[in-house]
Amino acid sequence: MSIHRRTRPAASVYAEKAIEVVIHLCGYSAILFIIAIFGFIGREGIGFLSTHIVGMFTQTSWNPTHDPADFGILALLAGTFWCVGLSLLISVPIGLGSAVYLSEFAPERTREILKIVVELLAAIPSVVWGFIGVMIVNPMLQALGAQVGLNGLNGAIVLALMTLPLLVSLGEDALRAVPDSYRQAATAMGATRWEMVWRVLMPAARRGLLVAVLLGVGRAVGETMAVLMATGNSVRIPTSVYDPVRTLTATIAAELGEAVRGGEHYQALFGLGVILFIITFFVNLIAEWTLRGNRST
Amino acid sequence: MNRILFSCILFLSACGSSHGDRTLLQSKGSDTIVMLMVRMSESYNRERPDIVIAVNGGGSGTGIKSLIDGTTDIANASRAIKPREQKMAADNHVVPNEIVIAYDGLAVYVHKDNPVPTLDFDQLKCIYSEDGTCNHWSDLGIKMDCGGGTDEIIKLGRQNNSGTYEHFREEVVGKKGKFTNTLDQSGTQQVIDVIATSKCAIGYGGMGFAHGNARYVCLSKKPGEACSEPTTQAVLDKKYPFSRPLYLYTNGEPQGETKKFLEWALGEEGQKIVLESGFVPVHLSTEGK
Numbered sequence: 001m002s003i004h005r006r007t008r009p010a011a012s013v014y015a016e017k018a019i020e021v022v023i024h025l026c027g028y029s030a031i032l033f034i035i036a037i038f039g040f041i042g043r044e045g046i047g048f049l050s051t052h053i054v055g056m057f058t059q060t061s062w063n064p065t066h067d068p069a070d071f072g073i074l075a076l077l078a079g080t081f082w083c084v085g086l087s088l089l090i091s092v093p094i095g096l097g098s099a100v101y102l103s104e105f106a107p108e109r110t111r112e113i114l115k116i117v118v119e120l121l122a123a124i125p126s127v128v129w130g131f132i133g134v135m136i137v138n139p140m141l142q143a144l145g146a147q148v149g150l151n152g153l154n155g156a157i158v159l160a161l162m163t164l165p166l167l168v169s170l171g172e173d174a175l176r177a178v179p180d181s182y183r184q185a186a187t188a189m190g191a192t193r194w195e196m197v198w199r200v201l202m203p204a205a206r207r208g209l210l211v212a213v214l215l216g217v218g219r220a221v222g223e224t225m226a227v228l229m230a231t232g233n234s235v236r237i238p239t240s241v242y243d244p245v246r247t248l249t250a251t252i253a254a255e256l257g258e259a260v261r262g263g264e265h266y267q268a269l270f271g272l273g274v275i276l277f278i279i280t281f282f283v284n285l286i287a288e289w290t291l292r293g294n295r296s297t
Numbered sequence: 298m299n300r301i302l303f304s305c306i307l308f309l310s311a312c313g314s315s316h317g318d319r320t321l322l323q324s325k326g327s328d329t330i331v332m333l334m335v336r337m338s339e340s341y342n343r344e345r346p347d348i349v350i351a352v353n354g355g356g357s358g359t360g361i362k363s364l365i366d367g368t369t370d371i372a373n374a375s376r377a378i379k380p381r382e383q384k385m386a387a388d389n390h391v392v393p394n395e396i397v398i399a400y401d402g403l404a405v406y407v408h409k410d411n412p413v414p415t416l417d418f419d420q421l422k423c424i425y426s427e428d429g430t431c432n433h434w435s436d437l438g439i440k441m442d443c444g445g446g447t448d449e450i451i452k453l454g455r456q457n458n459s460g461t462y463e464h465f466r467e468e469v470v471g472k473k474g475k476f477t478n479t480l481d482q483s484g485t486q487q488v489i490d491v492i493a494t495s496k497c498a499i500g501y502g503g504m505g506f507a508h509g510n511a512r513y514v515c516l517s518k519k520p521g522e523a524c525s526e527p528t529t530q531a532v533l534d535k536k537y538p539f540s541r542p543l544y545l546y547t548n549g550e551p552q553g554e555t556k557k558f559l560e561w562a563l564g565e566e567g568q569k570i571v572l573e574s575g576f577v578p579v580h581l582s583t584e585g586k
Contacts, residue, residue: 061427063475065358065457067381070475139494145445148480148495233481244480254483258328258356258458265458 045270062235064265071268075235079245082238084220086156095167103175122165126225133158133230146242150232153241158226163216174208207290214287218280224249248276320554325353326360326373333574357460365391370555372546375460392549397542400577402504404513404527408496413439415515415524427475443497453488453500454479464541465501532577
């Protein structure tokens, strides 16, 4: 082995070393990027957060351009979680139901076609979803009795449609990862197909299904354009599904363009960015932990 | 995107037609005024090919900040400079000089089926202020059904960084006042679009957007006063209670080419462009006094 190395030309050895370093860098680049992004958002936002954090988490009114300004984010947080929560109520039953159908009931050919369609659904840009919220869901909700069709429920429906592909794909993967011996054992015990799915497969795949839901939550929390267009943008704590709300992301998107660079309002929006980053970071972290638990069992 | 495109076009046309030295003037600020300034700079460039005026938007606050930083010659603002900005300017040895370039009327819009005949500022305050108590049209003595037996007022507003928002806030709920739960839209057109589909909605925005299912309301300043509809003539005659000046700010008295341009903008040709852009000229409005 060592004799071989000595006989190789030096240039070739160095080239290999260089390529090794480059590949290492590529591997670490994701970490570098995440640190750089957090550094960038943090540099603009942490200073603001450190001086205003109490006001932010105790007030509901968000009036960053007033003098004196209000930077309460409780209503914005409520808006974000309201939309995400409602969207889960819609997307989890449909998404997991669809995953069960695809993995357990659908004939091979139907499954292939449906998977392609579901993946196409994931490829629709979020601004198009926003447009659907404004043009289609909006009049539908008004016909159902909503005063304004642009509201929390509209945002939730759009978010549910956007997170469905993720739920279906990951949910189906999780169910198919359950070994066939489980299915055979259940059938041998005389279980119906439904009992097999509900009592055996779902509990066996629960961690994978939970990961699918959590990643869906992460996606929904960070979604911006569609909720900006569909939710009606009203800073308030919602009390009814037809109440218009405003999310953290929509606030940043709507206001950053005209906030004076380096000013208090600008820093406040970056502060919102930091909070958003922390929320999605933790949701993804929990998903990752859940997944690890899955591997070890 | 548009603003970048416009400044690019300006630069290109200037490069094509100019020979010798060119003078570049920067004009930056309010998005309300950006189209007006672009038109003015195009016309002015035709007369004076050696002068190029680069117009950028970004909002009134951005324009004034740029004037304070010394990165623009003219700051466009759809509101007057704030005391806080005055102080920042003084700290940077900048003396903001205010010029009114045009007037802009604000209109209050409702659905065409809404029977409300007139509104005064007290009623608007009752609807829009945080401490207001008018949450239903019946609170204003208006009988209507918005579907489902409710007559709750849907209060539409604008994003908090728009000059229109600031102007409406100062006039209606007061400088220190806060809005109640408004649905914040990013443009007057969006306000109109929501009103067109929601019977019980009310909103505000620039003049001349009424169409289809949205109509403007005849406004009076105080209860009992004769109301006025938002027309160019009414703003010219100072009858309409809801108009605002649009400002250009320079650092100190304008000098040299900036001065020449501003004289042109306030002159007959500049003010003609003001009228063509849907605003009310300052000239005629002072003559009308």
